[in-house]
Amino acid sequence: MTPVRTLLEIPELRLRLRTGAGLLDREVSRIYGTELPDPSRYLSAGELVLTGLLWWRGPGDAEPFVAALSAAGSAALAASGADSGGIPDELVTACARHRIPLLEVPFDLSFAVVTERVVLALAAERDEVSGARKRLRSAAAEHDSLPALLRHGAGELGVPCWVVSGTGRVVAGSGPELDQPVPLARRFLAGDGRVAVPGSYTLLPAGGRALVPWLLVVGDPHAGSSALAEELAGLVELDRARTEQVRRVADRVAAPLLRGLGGATLTENELSNGLSTAGLPTDAPLRVLLARTAGTRLSVELLTELLAAYPGRCLVGEIGSDACALVESRGWPEGWAADMAAALSTVESALPAGRVLIGAGGPGTAAGLRGATQEARHALGMAERGPGRIAVVSGEQVGAHRLLLAGAPDELRSSLRARILGPLLDYDRAHHGDLVHTVRVFLECSGSPAAAAKALHVHVNTLRYRIARAGELLGLDLTDFPTQVDVYLALRSAGS
Structure with a gap:
């Protein structure tokens, strides 16, 4: 094991002691990284705990985190405040109160470097290193x-x-x-x-x-x-x-491409070039996955994990506050939504509070990639409106009419509703009727009078009379299929 003071002496790490000068003889047995607000279940005595403070949101968050380290017998805490504007004063105070040495990690230092140097330092300080452990470290050093x-x-x-x-x-x-x-x-x-x-x-x-x-x-x-x-x-x-x-590092090439899918102005040729640079096919269909959780980094990590076993090429990055993945459609499993939901339910207890939502669109080639992204966004919205902490929805579940209407401007949808349904809406308002509801049920029953009558609990002749009356008011034949499509779209344009 290695004393905490030895880690402060490693020049490559440039660690700065913030509190705990009298505790530097504590022995470090291993390193453990976490971003959980309450990491107590994973902690062990003697660990150097490494964190990027993603769990810290404001006053009061530091106390339970540091108390968990103290209760577990952690040797020290190493923290980087790169994403939070520095080490919060309350974290320094909590570490002093609970007698936990606090080491500040430079914001420009990769945690991979910290982990590697600490692991090597721990290995070098052990009194008796067996040949087996030497061989293991040698294998790791050779990558x-x-x-x-x-x-x-x-x-x-x-x-x-x-x-x-x-x-x-x-x-x-x-x-x-x-x-x-x-x-x-x-x-x-x-x-x-x-x-x-x-x-x-x-x-x-x-x-x-x-x-x-x-x-x-x-x-x-x-x-x-x-x-x-x-x-x-x-x-x-x-x-x-x-x-x-x-x-x-490899996925950084996705940033311009994903910005293009998120709304930036890119031509189809620029999208194709972006796909080619990222190692994705330009002439084969791709799927778009969007994930939304308590934080963008978590969303990216979850998508990366869920797609890790997928045989095709995947590219993961960010669109705004959501994670986005472009995935080769080749070999896409049929039961992917259920598989993803099951995997997320397994790890659910380890995730921060909040919902985990995933929506998928496509497949589509470069020419249709923006459309597939919009489809994924509407699927994500459907997941958000649904129940449960974990929701995974594909574009196929959204319905083509919803996707088409969602892409239409509000003014166009209002105009469509008023032009087609205006007389029927006026009649219902004036007579306190429900012909609009009757027409919707009739159309959702595929234009079957018997099925619609059963759903509305009325006699089939009453249903036929109401549909005929609605047709007279609208000046339309509600038994004509193209007319039924127009009326149904008008009904759904405002969620009726």
């Missing part, structure tokens, strides 16, 4: 892939290992297919961060700074106290931080 790292770890531990995300997705593994990863993820999220599954596995946190946690599954229920298993979990965190840093 082996995660599956290769797990194979190294499994070989040293003598048991298979897997990495599973909080949604239940198996990220990588060294052995046979993992049995029931979703229940394991749920058990991990409901536990204290380290869970022994009797007769089966040990679950260790390996999430790094990400909001969607990862866990290392070791095929030995007694591996929780193994220094080598802890080492492997730390290296998995490091690998994830590196990979996400690379992905964020």
Whole structure:
């Protein structure tokens, strides 16, 4: 283990001590990143807790966060205020009160660098480093892939290992297919961060700074106290931080393209060039996904996680305050909406408060990509109006008439309603009638008098009389299909 003061002496980190000068001899056993307002269930004694303060919204937020660190026996807190305008004074005060050393991370320093340097410092300070741990660190230093790292770890531990995300997705593994990863993820999220599954596995946190946690599954229920298993979990965190840093850099090319989809002026040729630069096909259909949660960063991370196992090329970025993904339509699964909702429900307990909404549009080529984006936005609106904390809606569920009407200006929809339905609306107002409602039910029953009469609880002859009377007032034949379409659109233009 490494004293906190040693971390302050690492020149590359440029850490600044804000409080806790008399506590620098505390030993750091590992590093854990979190943005949860209450991280207590994932904390362990001796950890250096790393945070970007995304959980801090205003006065009163610091006290419960720091109290959780104190109760868990955390060694120190390292915080960056890049997104919040600096370290809040109340966080400094809370750390002093709870005797938690507070280290300020420079705003221009990547958390991936901090994690890597701390992990290496922890490794270098251990008194007795076994050959197995040296070999693991060597594999990580050589930037082996995660599956290769797990194979190294499994070989040293003598048991298979897997990495599973909080949604239940198996990220990588060294052995046979993992049995029931979703229940394991749920058990991990409901536990204290380290869970022994009797007769089966040990679950260790390996999430790094990400909001969607990862866990290392070791095929030995007694591996929780193994220094080598802890080492492997730390290296998995490091690998994830590196990979996400690379992905964020790669996805920056999406920013101009997504701004174009969000309303900026781009020609079809510029959209095609943007797709080509991003590695997406210009002549094959793409789907557009929009996600809205408590924060844009969380939305981006959730979309990235949900699309991680998808075989096609995906590009994830932001449109305004929503996350946006462009996805190759090739191989798109039929039950994607149910699959996404199930994955989100698995990780729901680990997410900040608020709803999780996803809408999808398309598929469409470059020429129709803006339309697919509008379709996704209307699907997102439908998800927002629906019940439940988690809602996933596709454009197909919205209905073509709603999409067409949603794209029409308010003045046009009002004019359409007044021109087609005016006489009927006037009649109902003057006679306190309900012919407008009768016509709508009739059309929603596919023009069937028997079905409409049953729905309205009237005799079929009464229904026929009312429809005939409505037709006279409108000067239209309500049994004619094109006329029915016009009238129905007029009815839906104002939500009638």
